[in-house]
Amino acid sequence: MNRFRWLNPLIVVVTLGAVLSSGVMTQKYGNVLRAGMQTDPVGLDPHVTEATSTRNQLENVYDTLVKFDSKGKIGPALARSWRVSKDAKTWTFVLRSGVKFHNGRTFVASDVVYSINRIKDPSVKSPRAEDFAVVDSITATNNSTVVMKLQKPFAPLLAKLAQSLNVIVAKEAVPTINSKPVGTGPFMFVEYVPSTRMVLKKNPDYWEKDAKGNKLPYLDGITYSYLPDPTARTTALRTGQVDWIEYVPAADVATLRKDASLQIVGGLSSNFRAMYLNVKQKPLDDVRVRQAIAYAIDPQEVVDVALFGTGGVAAKGTTIPAGNFYAYTKSPYGTVNIEKSKALLKEAGLPNGFTLDLKVTSTYDFLRTPAEVIQAQLEKVGIKVNIQAEEWSVYLPNFLKANYMSTVIGSSGLSDPDDYLYNTFNTDSGGKYNNFSDPEIDRLLDQGRLVADQNKRKVIYDQVQARILQLVPMVFLFHSAQYEGLGKNVKGFEHFPNTSYLGFRTTWLEN
Amino acid sequence: MIPFLARRLLLALFALLGVIILVFVMVRLVPGDVVTNLVGIDAHPTPEQLANLRRLFGIDLPIHVQFGKWFGALLTGDLGESLRTNRSIVSDLALRLPVTLELTVLALGIALLIAVPLGVLAAIKRGQTADYLASLFALAGLAAPNFWLAILFILLFSLQFRLLPSGGYVLLNENPLENLRHMVLPALSLGLSLAAATTRITRSSLLEVLNLDYVRTARSKGLSERVVVYRHALKNALIPVVTVIGLQVGTLLGGAIIIEEIFGLPGIGRFALEGINLRDYPVVQGAVLVVAGAFVLVNVLVDVLYALIDPRMRYD
Numbered sequence: 001m002n003r004f005r006w007l008n009p010l011i012v013v014v015t016l017g018a019v020l021s022s023g024v025m026t027q028k029y030g031n032v033l034r035a036g037m038q039t040d041p042v043g044l045d046p047h048v049t050e051a052t053s054t055r056n057q058l059e060n061v062y063d064t065l066v067k068f069d070s071k072g073k074i075g076p077a078l079a080r081s082w083r084v085s086k087d088a089k090t091w092t093f094v095l096r097s098g099v100k101f102h103n104g105r106t107f108v109a110s111d112v113v114y115s116i117n118r119i120k121d122p123s124v125k126s127p128r129a130e131d132f133a134v135v136d137s138i139t140a141t142n143n144s145t146v147v148m149k150l151q152k153p154f155a156p157l158l159a160k161l162a163q164s165l166n167v168i169v170a171k172e173a174v175p176t177i178n179s180k181p182v183g184t185g186p187f188m189f190v191e192y193v194p195s196t197r198m199v200l201k202k203n204p205d206y207w208e209k210d211a212k213g214n215k216l217p218y219l220d221g222i223t224y225s226y227l228p229d230p231t232a233r234t235t236a237l238r239t240g241q242v243d244w245i246e247y248v249p250a251a252d253v254a255t256l257r258k259d260a261s262l263q264i265v266g267g268l269s270s271n272f273r274a275m276y277l278n279v280k281q282k283p284l285d286d287v288r289v290r291q292a293i294a295y296a297i298d299p300q301e302v303v304d305v306a307l308f309g310t311g312g313v314a315a316k317g318t319t320i321p322a323g324n325f326y327a328y329t330k331s332p333y334g335t336v337n338i339e340k341s342k343a344l345l346k347e348a349g350l351p352n353g354f355t356l357d358l359k360v361t362s363t364y365d366f367l368r369t370p371a372e373v374i375q376a377q378l379e380k381v382g383i384k385v386n387i388q389a390e391e392w393s394v395y396l397p398n399f400l401k402a403n404y405m406s407t408v409i410g411s412s413g414l415s416d417p418d419d420y421l422y423n424t425f426n427t428d429s430g431g432k433y434n435n436f437s438d439p440e441i442d443r444l445l446d447q448g449r450l451v452a453d454q455n456k457r458k459v460i461y462d463q464v465q466a467r468i469l470q471l472v473p474m475v476f477l478f479h480s481a482q483y484e485g486l487g488k489n490v491k492g493f494e495h496f497p498n499t500s501y502l503g504f505r506t507t508w509l510e511n
Numbered sequence: 512m513i514p515f516l517a518r519r520l521l522l523a524l525f526a527l528l529g530v531i532i533l534v535f536v537m538v539r540l541v542p543g544d545v546v547t548n549l550v551g552i553d554a555h556p557t558p559e560q561l562a563n564l565r566r567l568f569g570i571d572l573p574i575h576v577q578f579g580k581w582f583g584a585l586l587t588g589d590l591g592e593s594l595r596t597n598r599s600i601v602s603d604l605a606l607r608l609p610v611t612l613e614l615t616v617l618a619l620g621i622a623l624l625i626a627v628p629l630g631v632l633a634a635i636k637r638g639q640t641a642d643y644l645a646s647l648f649a650l651a652g653l654a655a656p657n658f659w660l661a662i663l664f665i666l667l668f669s670l671q672f673r674l675l676p677s678g679g680y681v682l683l684n685e686n687p688l689e690n691l692r693h694m695v696l697p698a699l700s701l702g703l704s705l706a707a708a709t710t711r712i713t714r715s716s717l718l719e720v721l722n723l724d725y726v727r728t729a730r731s732k733g734l735s736e737r738v739v740v741y742r743h744a745l746k747n748a749l750i751p752v753v754t755v756i757g758l759q760v761g762t763l764l765g766g767a768i769i770i771e772e773i774f775g776l777p778g779i780g781r782f783a784l785e786g787i788n789l790r791d792y793p794v795v796q797g798a799v800l801v802v803a804g805a806f807v808l809v810n811v812l813v814d815v816l817y818a819l820i821d822p823r824m825r826y827d
Contacts, residue, residue, distance in 0.1 A: 050551050196679075226679070239676075396552070430555070
């Protein structure tokens with residue numbers, strides 16, 4: 001389970017004092033952290049939303065069965081341990097005892113059964129009902145044991161259970177879940193005033209302890225306020241109006257790093273951004289044309305120009321970032337090869353290039369600004385790019401229906417290689433979005449789901465990625481970076497690459 | 512006066528109904544819906560699951576059936592629930608309306624406090640330095656978009672001078688002073704362009720009135736310039752000013768959307784924007800109903816005010 005090994009040096013470097021000091025300095029109890037957020041939660045019911053904002057602001061109120069650490073490794077949470085049957089179809093979870101919900105009731109196995117079934121229930125309208133479609137039955141054999149029976153082996157199950165919106169709720173609190181969340185997490189919900197603030201206070205009975213055996217959390221509470229404008233948000237941090245902010249704009253990272261009263265932490269996130277090619281449209285149905293495009297694109301220039309150099313890391317392989325255990329970086333692309341690109345176009349009967357429509361969304365800068373760079377790069381091989389920008393809610397249905405010739409988009413919050421690859425390239429999954437279908441890739445992706453052994457899985461996923469690079473259903477551009485800004489007095493906060501603020505559990509404030 | 516008022520109110524109701532129907536249809540004609548937004552690109556639901564979600568949200572029904580349901584509930588004072596957050600729209604609007612009202616009233620106050628004295632000064636010092644300075648202010652105020660002013664003020668008053676917060680909101684009933692501190696920059700950013708427009712109107716309107724016969728008569732009677740301007744000319748000069756301000760309230764409410772977003776104020780504008788971005792139909796309908804209602808109401812008020820200032824305006 002060392003898939004995010006590559007992140008270690010990065011995290012040590014970027015979190016500067018925060019991480020280093022956690023080992024050296026003594027943690028201090030007390031104080032309320034004032035956090036400046038970009039957006040409100042989209043409702044307070046974690047099961048019915050896919051919104052990162054809801055996840056981030058409630059993931060410390062709730063717990064999941066298992067959880068990711070800052071290196072992307074899955075470890076115990078409400079489940080103390082688990083075991084998988086020989087046929088990989090029965091998962092048994094042994095639960096932590098003595099855990100209490102914020103309403104005082106003791107957490108038991110039937111809460112897990114209820115919560116997972118609630119996500120699966122169509123009438124709840126959870127966008128993640130599919131996460132557990134493979135779970136045939138879930139039962140509590142006693143107060144501290146949960147057994148999940150699967151229709152077929154499904155290696156990504158743990159990653160789905162660790163997704164911090166798939167939390168364990170108290171059944172009796174569900175009628176008011178949208179106004180008064182009750183969880184088992186380190187912080188208890190106090191109040192939420194829309195677009196104004198959310199107040200959390202310390203859960204004195206929280207079960208988790210730090211490495212030295214001290215009780216967590218250190219903070220007395222967290223108060224979120226909402227500052228949608230990036231200038232207002234960074235200014236609030238610089239003037240001490242808040243102690244911590246999310247989404248430091250990439251363009252400001254260099255400037256803010258020079259401010260001695262601040263710490264900027266973060267870096268590469270677990271996501272990918274690519275130029276999707278609709279492989280059914282002419283002339284993109286010809287693999288040589290797609291390869292020609294890939295040879296003409298310089299991802300590093302996209303990052304340097306469109307993302308100010310700090311907004312992302314250029315793609316080295318496919319969707320999985322370089323350094324990840326499952327990354328495959330033997331890509332023939334990445335460095336521009338104009339001759340090869342032109343030769344491929346000529347071979348495909350397009351010696352004078354062609355006109356390529358590139359549809360992007362105007363709502364997110366990091367998905368729109370790469371378009372102009374790509375336009376300039378492809379011009380060099382005779383491909384004329386027509387850029388068309390659409391607002392997100394207009395763009396999204398077009399994308400889902402593959403109503404475009406090419407586009408720039410990607411996925412976020414990915415963890416398991418199955419998320420990165422199956423969800424993007426399987427014929428019935430992400431393949432629909434650009435009409436990509438390859439029986440060989442489908443077969444390998446299905447195989448990857450059945451194998452639990454990491455090394456055997458890697459062999460399979462290497463094959464998948466090599467074939468993807470050969471078939472070029474998309475040109476891989478970059479992996480977005482994400483940064484959080486901290487006042488000098490904020491200690492112990494760790495940046496998570498999967499846009500998670502579980503780091504608040506070990507954060508404290510120096511006076 | 513009473514029949515005049517009744518007629519105005521009836522017309523206002525029709526205008527409001529028109530806006531409601533238009534918005535109801537328009538938000539549904541725009542591509543995309545809440546289900547697409549909710550599910551996003553990673554969930555990969557089947558078409559049946561998507562259809563089922565649309566049915567559960569009630570957005571698969573014919574548009575007139577949806578309108579009938581919504582309008583029937585509206586008559587009982589129910590604006591429904593947000594499709595995304597399941598929160599009651601009436602209670603969310605009740606939280607947000609006071610914020611937008613406070614912002615627009617403060618912006619209006621700032622605009623009037625600046626514009627009327629400056630306009631009067633420019634008119635009586637016509638062609639002198641004060642007049643040129645006032646015109647320069649008016650020109651700059653009209654040219655500078657309020658979102659730009661907002662960022663400028665944040666950098667200047669929050670970051671540089673550390674005088675005022677750069678954003679966020681404190682409830683009025685919890686801490687009035689802090690609330691006001693959080694409102695100064697938004698109100699200033701919003702009010703300046705109105706101040707600029709009003710300065711110009713006040714100046715030109717006063718100049719016009721000062722050239723009228725009755726003012727010459729007043730002067731020839733030997734009245735002091737002060738009495739001539741303030742007692743006799745200003746009241747008449749303010750008639751077009753009131754009209755302009757009445758019409759500008761709509762602009763203020765529109766500008767409030769951007770200002771609320773930049774400063775993170777929990778107003779109706781930001782509420783509507785979130786609703787529009789995520790195709791949360793009931794939220795958009797509720798917010799538009801309130802904003803259109805306010806706009807129509809202000810226009811009725813302006814008409815009434817008009818009739819009070821100038822009896823010639825009472826049409827019958």
